[in-house]
Amino acid sequence: MKSDEERAHGDDRECVEEMEATVSAPTAAVVRRTLFRGGVLAALGKRDYRLLWSGALVSNIGTWIHTTALLYFVKNLTKSNTWVGAVNLANFLPVLLFVIYAGSLADRLNRKKLILVTQAVMLVGALALAVFTTLDMASLGIIIVTTLIMGVAFAFTFPAWQAILPDLVSGEDLLNGIALSAAQFNLARFVGPGLGALIISVWSVSTAFYFNAVSFLAVMGAIMLIRTKTPPYPHPAEGTRKHMMEGLRHVWTNRWALNILIVLAITAFFGLPYIVLMPAVAIDVLHAGRSGFGVLLAFSGLGAVIGAPLITYLSRYLKERELIKLATTALGLFLIGFSLSRVYWLSVMLSVGLGCSYLMLSSAINTVLQSRVSRDIRGRVMSFYILMLIGVFPFGGLAMGAIADVRSAPFALFLGGGACLLLATVLTAVPGITRDAVSAGVRS
Numbered sequence: 001m002k003s004d005e006e007r008a009h010g011d012d013r014e015c016v017e018e019m020e021a022t023v024s025a026p027t028a029a030v031v032r033r034t035l036f037r038g039g040v041l042a043a044l045g046k047r048d049y050r051l052l053w054s055g056a057l058v059s060n061i062g063t064w065i066h067t068t069a070l071l072y073f074v075k076n077l078t079k080s081n082t083w084v085g086a087v088n089l090a091n092f093l094p095v096l097l098f099v100i101y102a103g104s105l106a107d108r109l110n111r112k113k114l115i116l117v118t119q120a121v122m123l124v125g126a127l128a129l130a131v132f133t134t135l136d137m138a139s140l141g142i143i144i145v146t147t148l149i150m151g152v153a154f155a156f157t158f159p160a161w162q163a164i165l166p167d168l169v170s171g172e173d174l175l176n177g178i179a180l181s182a183a184q185f186n187l188a189r190f191v192g193p194g195l196g197a198l199i200i201s202v203w204s205v206s207t208a209f210y211f212n213a214v215s216f217l218a219v220m221g222a223i224m225l226i227r228t229k230t231p232p233y234p235h236p237a238e239g240t241r242k243h244m245m246e247g248l249r250h251v252w253t254n255r256w257a258l259n260i261l262i263v264l265a266i267t268a269f270f271g272l273p274y275i276v277l278m279p280a281v282a283i284d285v286l287h288a289g290r291s292g293f294g295v296l297l298a299f300s301g302l303g304a305v306i307g308a309p310l311i312t313y314l315s316r317y318l319k320e321r322e323l324i325k326l327a328t329t330a331l332g333l334f335l336i337g338f339s340l341s342r343v344y345w346l347s348v349m350l351s352v353g354l355g356c357s358y359l360m361l362s363s364a365i366n367t368v369l370q371s372r373v374s375r376d377i378r379g380r381v382m383s384f385y386i387l388m389l390i391g392v393f394p395f396g397g398l399a400m401g402a403i404a405d406v407r408s409a410p411f412a413l414f415l416g417g418g419a420c421l422l423l424a425t426v427l428t429a430v431p432g433i434t435r436d437a438v439s440a441g442v443r444s
Contacts, residue, residue, distance in 0.1 A: 042312070043177035048226045049168040055222025057184045059119075062215025064192020066126060069200055069208035070147070073133070078140060090144050094151040095390050099159065103383025104244045106160040111379070115164070116223050118157035123216035125150040130209035158390075162382040166370050167228050175315050175367040179308040182359050182366075186304030193298065247380025250373070256436035257372070257381065260365045263324060263423065263434075265388040267361060269396035270419035271331050273412075274338065274354055275300070276397035280409035286344045296351045303355025311360045320364045321434040327361035329424040335417030339410040362389060368438065 044050050074087050105114060129146045132138040169177035199208045251257045275297070282292040314323060334353040341347045366385060373381050403412040427434055 058218035060188035066212035068196030106379025183308030189301035300355035303352035307359035332420030339413035
């Protein structure tokens with residue numbers, strides 16, 4: 001009798017065979033090599049990964065539709081930018097508070113079941129907000145509480161989501177799987193806001209919330225159809241606190257992991273806040289208005305989509321440590337160019353470069369972390385990755401925003417670009433910092 005994994009691989013072969021039957025033999029060989037054998041879409045050749053990727057794309061489009069509608073609704077309800085920021089903070093605060101504990105759970109519980117439960121909580125949250133809005137009962141308090149609950153669920157799903165990827169994608173295709181996962185999120189960021197604005201204009205804010213609630217069914221269905229087994233590990237005999245501290249000790253004693261997490265934190269603080277400064281650039285510098293801001297943000301997401309196949313291609317010739325240096329350098333250069341540009345179309349093109357370079361950087365670091373740790377500690381290690389990425393970013397955005405208020409948005413962007421270039425220079429001058437930042441094959 002075939003195992004679940006054997007049946008999954010059988011489905012992958014059937015997919016390829018069906019494709020080959022429709023084209024000539026030489027063409028089929030080229031397509032097969034390009035897409036499935038170390039190519040730019042290699043991870044999508046895996047049935048279970050393909051299911052998760054597709055379901056997540058639908059769900060994340062729903063999330064961006066929800067976010068677009070929510071921020072518009074809060075602004076319209078309160079006429080206050082401060083309250084818009086407070087609601088946005090409600091999304092991130094649970095990550096800061098719970099992500100380390102969530103990483104411990106991801107190493108102790110069945111990851112598929114944990115993702116299913118947290119997705120169900122977010123579905124209920126989106127549905128509740130939709131109903132309250134329909135009944136004209138969506139007060140600011142209800143909005144913040146609902147958003148906090150959904151944020152807590154997100155904090156607990158993220159480490160399990162990251163840690164499950166190596167279960168679905170083989171070691172040689174792991175970088176491609178991580179890059180395509182990030183590209184999927186950014187493709188949703190490219191599509192979702194426009195759809196959200198359309199839904200608000202044609203129907204209502206509550207319709208956008210209903211759409212998001214329904215979209216969670218796509219990823220939940222995908223999780224239930226996945227055949228790869230993700231068994232739970234035994235409850236740690238030393239207790240939860242020591243279990244969490246074990247993850248911290250692992251990162252601290254493995255200096256290669258600590259070094260690249262510090263690199264991620266620095267770029268998240270100085271580089272990623274370009275997203276926060278984009279409204280100021282679009283309105284105050286380029287005089288392109290709110291629609292111009294939407295285009296800049298969308299094309300940044302498009303750049304991340306482009307970055308996924310690009311880093312897969314470059315990984316054939318460069319090790320991850322070289323990709324980290326290259327992406328950090330590119331991020332710094334694009335930030336400086338973005339700060340100096342006063343031409344709208346040029347700024348749009350530079351925003352593509354910003355999205356592309358940051359995806360390449362975060363994907364390379366993610367791959368090294370995931371491939372060099374055993375499965376039983378992967379969730380805890382990934383919680384530190386999430387903490388450095390999502391936890392540091394809001395503080396960087398706050399600091400860079402304050403600098404922009406005192407001086408200007410271009411000055412803050414130039415400063416951020418300079419910091420990234422300085423970091424890239426240090427990584428090049430002191431190669432020992434990233435010497436061991438290379439994937440070593442996924443361990444069981």
